[in-house]
Amino acid sequence: MHAADERSAASRLLSQWRVFFQGFVQHPRMVGSIIPSSRFTVEKMLAPVKWDECQLFVEYGPGVGTFCQPVLDRLPADGKLVVIDTNPLYVNYLREAIRDPRFHAVLGSAEHVEDIVRSHGYDHADYILSGLPFSTLPEGVGPNIAAATHRILRPGGAFLVYQFSAKARDFMARHFSHIEQGFEWRNVLPCQLFWGWKSDAS
Numbered sequence: 001m002h003a004a005d006e007r008s009a010a011s012r013l014l015s016q017w018r019v020f021f022q023g024f025v026q027h028p029r030m031v032g033s034i035i036p037s038s039r040f041t042v043e044k045m046l047a048p049v050k051w052d053e054c055q056l057f058v059e060y061g062p063g064v065g066t067f068c069q070p071v072l073d074r075l076p077a078d079g080k081l082v083v084i085d086t087n088p089l090y091v092n093y094l095r096e097a098i099r100d101p102r103f104h105a106v107l108g109s110a111e112h113v114e115d116i117v118r119s120h121g122y123d124h125a126d127y128i129l130s131g132l133p134f135s136t137l138p139e140g141v142g143p144n145i146a147a148a149t150h151r152i153l154r155p156g157g158a159f160l161v162y163q164f165s166a167k168a169r170d171f172m173a174r175h176f177s178h179i180e181q182g183f184e185w186r187n188v189l190p191c192q193l194f195w196g197w198k199s200d201a202s
Contacts, residue, residue, distance in 0.1 A: 036066040037131065037162065040186040041193070045162055046070060048180075048195055049127055053156075056122045059083040060110040060130040060145070065094050067129060072100050082120055084110050111144045114152045124154040135167035142171045150175035150198060159196040164189050172196045 037045075046067070049057075051074045062068055062083035071081050082104045085091050094105040106116055110132065117125050128149050134142045149159050159176060161168045162184075169192075172179055176196030184191055 038187040041184045042070050044184050054126045055079050056125045057081050058125045058128045061132045084108055113148050117152050125152055126157045129160045131162050135165045146171040153198045155198055155200040157198050161194040162191050164191050169194055
C-alpha cells in the first residue's frame with residue numbers, strides 16, 4: 001500500500017472511531033461498548049450464514065458499520081442489507097460512508113423491524129444480526145424486539161446476537177427453540193455469541 005493510501009485508510013479509521021465514541025458518549029445504554037467489535041468476532045458471528053440463500057440481511061444497531069462491509073462482501077449481487085439504528089449520528093455517517101446500492105440505513109427502532117422489512121418490499125428477512133445491549137434496553141424493548149424478530153424471519157433463518165452478557169439468550173429462548181452458543185475472547189470486551197434458528201415449522 002502506498003503512503004497516501006495508508007494515510008487515507010488511517011484517516012477513515014480515526015473518523016470511524018471518533019463517530020463511534022461520540023455515539024457511545026451520547027447514548028451509552030444503547031451502544032453498549034466503547035470499542036467496535038473485532039474482526040475475529042465478525043468472522044465467527046457470520047460463519048454459519050448460508051450466503052447463497054440470503055436475499056435480505058438485517059442488522060440492529062450497526063454503529064459505524066463494523067459488520068456492514070463484511071456482510072456486503074458476502075451478500076449476493078441481488079441481495080440487500082438493511083441496518084436499523086435509533087441514533088441519527090450513526091445513520092447519517094453510514095449513509096455517507098457506504099455507497100453500495102444494496103445498502104440501506106434506516107433511522108428507527110428494531111421493535112418495528114416488521115414494518116421496515118415490508119417497506120423495502122420483502123415479506124421476511126433471511127438473517128438478522130444484533131449487537132444491541134439487551135441487558136440495558138428500556139423495560140419491555142428487549143422482549144418486543146425478540147418477538148418481532150422471530151415473526152419476520154423466514155423458516156430456516158437465524159437471529160445472530162453478540163453480547164457481553166447472557167441476557168439476550170433469555171429473550172431469544174422464548175421464541176427460538178434451537179440456539180447455538182459460542183464465545184470470542186479476542187474482543188474488547190470478550191463476548192458471547194448466539195445463533196437462534198427459526199424452525200421450519202414456525
